[in-house]
Structure formats: C-alpha cells, structure tokens
Amino acid sequence: MGEEKYRDVIRRMTLEEKAGLCSGEDYWHTKAIERLGIRAIMMADGPNGLRKQDEKADHLGINESIRAVCFPLGCLAACSFDRELMYEMGRTLGRECRAEGVSVLLGPAINMKRSPLCGRNFEYLSEDPFLAGELAAAWVQGLQSQGVSACVKHYLGNYQEHRRMTSSSQMDERTLREIYLPAFERVVKKAKPWAVMSSYNRVNGEYVAESYHFLTEVLREQWGFDGVVISDWGGVADRVTGLRAGLELEMPTSHGYNDRLILEAVQEGSLPEEVLDQAVERILKLLERTDTGGRSEAFFDREADHDIAARMAEQSIVLLKNEDGALPLKKEDPIALIGAYGEKPRYQGGGSGHINSFFAPGACEIVGKLGYPVTFAAGFSDTEPGDNQKLLEEAVEAAGKARAAVIFAGLPEEWESEGYDRAGMAMPDYQNELIRQVAMRQPNTVVVLAGGAPVEMPWEPLVKAVLMTYLGGEAVGEAVVRILYGQGNPSGRLAETFPMKLQDNPSYLFYPGEGDRAEYREGIFVGYRYYTTKEMAVRYPFGWGLSYTTFSYGPLSLEQTGREDEVCRLKVEVTNTGDRAGSEVVQLYVGRRGGEVLRPLRELRGFEKIWLEPGETKAVTFSLDERAFAYFDEEAGDWRIEAGAYEIAVGTSARDMVSGVKLSLKGSAPKARRCTLNSTLGDLTANEQSRPLVQPLMERYRESLHRMETGGKVSCEAVPLQMVESMVRYMPLRALLSLGGFPISRKELLELVDRVNEVWESQRPGA
Numbered sequence: 001m002g003e004e005k006y007r008d009v010i011r012r013m014t015l016e017e018k019a020g021l022c023s024g025e026d027y028w029h030t031k032a033i034e035r036l037g038i039r040a041i042m043m044a045d046g047p048n049g050l051r052k053q054d055e056k057a058d059h060l061g062i063n064e065s066i067r068a069v070c071f072p073l074g075c076l077a078a079c080s081f082d083r084e085l086m087y088e089m090g091r092t093l094g095r096e097c098r099a100e101g102v103s104v105l106l107g108p109a110i111n112m113k114r115s116p117l118c119g120r121n122f123e124y125l126s127e128d129p130f131l132a133g134e135l136a137a138a139w140v141q142g143l144q145s146q147g148v149s150a151c152v153k154h155y156l157g158n159y160q161e162h163r164r165m166t167s168s169s170q171m172d173e174r175t176l177r178e179i180y181l182p183a184f185e186r187v188v189k190k191a192k193p194w195a196v197m198s199s200y201n202r203v204n205g206e207y208v209a210e211s212y213h214f215l216t217e218v219l220r221e222q223w224g225f226d227g228v229v230i231s232d233w234g235g236v237a238d239r240v241t242g243l244r245a246g247l248e249l250e251m252p253t254s255h256g257y258n259d260r261l262i263l264e265a266v267q268e269g270s271l272p273e274e275v276l277d278q279a280v281e282r283i284l285k286l287l288e289r290t291d292t293g294g295r296s297e298a299f300f301d302r303e304a305d306h307d308i309a310a311r312m313a314e315q316s317i318v319l320l321k322n323e324d325g326a327l328p329l330k331k332e333d334p335i336a337l338i339g340a341y342g343e344k345p346r347y348q349g350g351g352s353g354h355i356n357s358f359f360a361p362g363a364c365e366i367v368g369k370l371g372y373p374v375t376f377a378a379g380f381s382d383t384e385p386g387d388n389q390k391l392l393e394e395a396v397e398a399a400g401k402a403r404a405a406v407i408f409a410g411l412p413e414e415w416e417s418e419g420y421d422r423a424g425m426a427m428p429d430y431q432n433e434l435i436r437q438v439a440m441r442q443p444n445t446v447v448v449l450a451g452g453a454p455v456e457m458p459w460e461p462l463v464k465a466v467l468m469t470y471l472g473g474e475a476v477g478e479a480v481v482r483i484l485y486g487q488g489n490p491s492g493r494l495a496e497t498f499p500m501k502l503q504d505n506p507s508y509l510f511y512p513g514e515g516d517r518a519e520y521r522e523g524i525f526v527g528y529r530y531y532t533t534k535e536m537a538v539r540y541p542f543g544w545g546l547s548y549t550t551f552s553y554g555p556l557s558l559e560q561t562g563r564e565d566e567v568c569r570l571k572v573e574v575t576n577t578g579d580r581a582g583s584e585v586v587q588l589y590v591g592r593r594g595g596e597v598l599r600p601l602r603e604l605r606g607f608e609k610i611w612l613e614p615g616e617t618k619a620v621t622f623s624l625d626e627r628a629f630a631y632f633d634e635e636a637g638d639w640r641i642e643a644g645a646y647e648i649a650v651g652t653s654a655r656d657m658v659s660g661v662k663l664s665l666k667g668s669a670p671k672a673r674r675c676t677l678n679s680t681l682g683d684l685t686a687n688e689q690s691r692p693l694v695q696p697l698m699e700r701y702r703e704s705l706h707r708m709e710t711g712g713k714v715s716c717e718a719v720p721l722q723m724v725e726s727m728v729r730y731m732p733l734r735a736l737l738s739l740g741g742f743p744i745s746r747k748e749l750l751e752l753v754d755r756v757n758e759v760w761e762s763q764r765p766g767a
C-alpha cells in the first residue's frame, strides 16, 4: 500500500474508528475494521521463544501458553558473540510466528545491565551497548526476514524492576547518549525494526511513553525510525499526551476509556486530527508490513527447533575456569553428578518471557541414557531446605567415591523474575556450603552454574572448573553434556563482568534508588568501563571465556584508507595453536588516556567470532568509523572527537589486551563556545589560533613574576615560559586585573576577548 492509499483509507474512517485503532482489542490483538478490510493482528512474547496465549491472557507468565521451544535466553545467547547465530534465532522464531499466526514478536529485550540485581537481566543481552546493539540487530533482521515484526524493548531507562512503572531514571545527557541509547540506536539504524516498545518508567522525570523528545525527536528524527511505537502492557499514564509524543499503539486494550479521551481531545481541538491520522497511518503500515498472506505454508517443527536451541546453547556456554585439564571429562571415568539442577535444569526465568517448553531433559538423564558410569546425588533442594544437611552428606560421600564430581548449582527459580529485583548477588548458603564440602573431599570438582546473572563465588578457588550456562533454554542439558564430555568445544564469552562481590559494582551505592528516583550517578562508568578504568580485580572480566584449544595472535596492523565513512581499518591474524577445532572471539577495544574529557580506559568497538581447525590461521579485519573514537559533547549537543592519540587493541577480554597500535587523530572542530572574561588562560592557549593572541600576556606575566621573585637579579629567561603557562592555566582572564602583577586594564582584556572570539568564530564548521 502506498502512502496515498493509506490516506484514502484514513479518509474513509470515522473518528471513533481512528481513535479505536490506536489501542488493542484485547490482550494480544489489535482491532479489525471489517467494513474497510482492516485486519486484526496478533502479538506475543518473546523474546526467547513463542509465548502465544490462546485464552486467559496475562503478561506475567502465570497462565498457560501453547507448547513451544525455549531458546537460550538473552543472557546466554549474547555470550555467543555471534551475529549469525542471533540471525538464525530470529529467523527460526519468525517461522514459528508465521505458523501460529503471530505478526509481532515482543523482542528483542536490550536494556543495559547496569546492576547484577535487575530482576530481568536474564532476558537482556549485555552491559555493553555495542555488543547488545549488534546482536539484537541480527536477531531483528532474522525475524523480519519472515515478515514478522520485532518490537524492540524496553525503550528507555528500564534497568530495574523495582518500582518499574513509576520510577524515574535520572541521568545526564552524555550517559544517555553513550550507554543507554546506543543499543537502540544501532538496532534502529541497522535493522530497521517495524516496532519499538516504550518502557514503563520515566527518564529525568518524564514518562518515556509521553516523551516527544525520546519518541519523536530522538527515535524518528535523529535515527530515522519509521515503524510503530507500542506501549508496554499497561504502561500508559496519559494517553493523549502519549499520542502527541509519538506513542501510536496502546497495548493491551483500555476497554474504550482511552479511545474516548482521544476522541474528545480531537473534538474539543486540543489534539490536532493530523496527529491521530499520522498514528493510524503508521499502524496501517505495520499491518501491511506483516501481511504474509496467511499462515498456511509455515510449519512449527518443534523437534527441529529444539535441536537448533541445543546448538545455540552449545555455542554460547562459557567455560570460566579449567585447571589441570579437569574438563573435558573422560567417558569411561566414574563421575558423581550432584545437584538438583542436574536432574531438573534451570533454563528460563519468570515473567512475560516464560515459555511453555516442549521438552527440557536434564543433564543427568542424558548422561544416564548414554550409559556412562555416573552416580547421582541431589545435593540440595530449593523447596525442602530441611533435607539439605542429609543431601549434602550423601553428595560428599558420592563425590569421594568418584574420579570427579560435577555440581549443578546456581540461582533458585523464584529468585529471578520480571516484576522484582534480586536481593543480593549471593547463591543460597546451602549451595555454597555443598560446593565447598564436595571440593574439600574431591579434588576434581567441576561446577556447572545456572542463573540469569552473575553470582558471588566464594568457593571458586577450591574447584577445578566452572562452566556458566546462564539460563540456556530447554535444550541446555544436551549442550552441557556435549561440552562436559568434549564433543562440544566451549566458545562463549561473557557479555558482562562478574565482580568479586556486589559492593564492587559501580551502581551499588545508588541502586535501586530512593522512592521513585533512581540516580545513575556512576554515569558512563557501567560494567567493564568502570572495573578496567579503576584497575579493579574482578572474578571474571567482560569478554572472558576459555576453550579446549588455544589461540595465538599476530600483530595488529593499521591502515588509514582515506574513505569518508572510515577512520581506519585494522587487521590481525589468529591461529589455533591447539589440537582441537574451536571458535575464538576476537574483540577490538578503543581507548584514550590523558585527554581533557573523562573516558573509560577502553570500550568495545568491534568483535568477530571465527572457527579455526587445529593449526589454521585466519585474518580478521575491522573497520572503525568516527563514532568509535567520539564522546558525546553535552555543551555542543553532538558527538566530538578529541584531538590526540588513541589506543586500539585486540584482546581476549576487556582486561587482557594481546596486541595494539596507536593512532593520532586531528579531532573534530572545537566546541561552539565563546570567550568571556571568565575563560581561562589555558582555554586560550589550548587553541592554536588564539594562542598567539594571549602570548604577550604570558610574557608580561613572566616578567612581573621574575621581578617579584628575584628583584630582577637573574635574567627573565630563567623562568621558562612553559612553567608560567602551567601556573596560570586555570586562571580566568579577569583575575589578571588583580593577580597579574602588571598593569592591565579591563578595556584591554575586553579587546582581547573580542579578538579571540573572532578567531574562534572563523574556525567553526561552515564559517
């Protein structure tokens, strides 16, 4: 349908029909208008499976949905660092949606992991916006390739569950632009999603669902979004303000209440009808974009998709520690399998993303079927804590009799859900104690951890190996067994930092805030940006993960191609130096030390996952654009590159750089600012053009200094000019009147100010 055609339909609609189209018919459907041939579409959660509810709808994962396949959750899938895998997950989900007649899948969920305590971290991807944005863009491209719309959520500022429907995320513009907006920006620009979900909360006092700035100026005008903004379920406070701001579709239904408010606002003239028409036009476009001509040819093959989920989990699980080759296990060795999650895997969280899984076998059952020599001890029970002492003793005994012990532990199911945050970062005491005691008895102890977020690991030095499965989806059991016994080679890398303890996290003092005020006082120093800059010890850094093989890196080389869209190109060769095939994640970081602007030590600006046979070498190239070096200059309201040297390095984690180069950049045009009597002498000398204008003042200051210090006994040249400059760098021009020690008038200073402004003006872009 061309735009004129939409307008033609809109002309034929009544005001009531137009207002009505801007909210749901029920929990999951939009409204149909049969007389005009406008169909209703269905939506479903997302993001890691299809939660399609036929009856008894709810958004908290309480009532049943159809049987579906639970893929690895965002927390694990992000550890794949694999765009192709994310594309495939999106495409597979898209096929399932088509088979089930679902037109919008509510995902991906890409909020930043500011605190390990956020109750929904298991759904989210990373603490790094570049990684989250790249992976989510691939997922959206995969999903939309099937004619099913993504709905990127939750835009914006929803980084805690605590008071999520009323709290305000308070942060400065630079933090927004560098940390919390860019993942959304990347997805919108790269993958062109057809829908975005506005979040429940406010940002800096204003509900996002009512913010013209975020919904229209940033999303549409600055990034070019051309889809529909859909409210989070029940996340509309003032419908008319929301519509005016750019919130086209309210979900679920408001039972006609808000439709009437829209109608009245148009009738009394407080809401221009064109605003309503535009929202309707965008909704019609979404209906058309997702019109795939019915559900007939697609088929939801649960068995096949389960296998895809297993492969994805295998490619994402992270081997955190592996001493003395504890892993892989030998299949002929007697092993004690311990822990409740070995029997019944923990593989998903609670809430709107909860999938009614088709089939979720535990690792113990799978190993048992393979016929390997294993024993099983429950070790603990989350639900019957009274039994735990007895279970612990049985487990320690079983561990003592085996060649190695594998403990399946982590976070209990009720500890992680949408709607509330975690109380702390510790695992239950009974599990920590179990691991400690088993490890004291059995030197070859391996821990397989499940849970949607980092945990404290007081027992880590005692165990030989740790495998992080996060919440790996329904097929995680199969993936874990393949990795434990070496049929699979671990290749996941952490998409977030594991701090030693909760108190180390930069948001610790301010999370979750007081009442409805959530202060983001750590600013841009989120996750590894904080830990690396502070050189703090962490349990495991961002980007960390081991393999059963080893890799070596050649030198990183740099080329400036002179292309307009590219600052430079980097290349590095990576070799598999071990005796097994495996995947390496090559990570590229950029940083700058000692500039005028506060910056993290380094930031992820590129990553590639490569598969290498033993002995094989592959070259990886990266292209960096201006944005990779820029910071957001609040004063100028734009991105800016500081002149000076930048460090570019490839690393195996945010902490471990293996090869780097330096690049000197001229920087972008100076800030649009004016000189006044309050400008410092340093501000004037820092600029090449204004420097000569202020030089005579420096000379005069040096002479007067020299007179004061020595009574004129030694030559004036004995006081180096550089030293004078350093001494007066932070002195405002006006202070020369009283502190300069030489005669100077206010008039003379004001003339200097005018001349400086003239040269600064001439330097502005376009001047």
Ligand code: BGC
Pocket (backbone or CB within 6 Å): 045, 058, 059, 060, 106, 153, 232, 233, 352
């Ligand atoms: C959640 C969304 C979800 C929606 C519909 C809300 O409570 O925040 O992520 O898509 O419910 O279930």
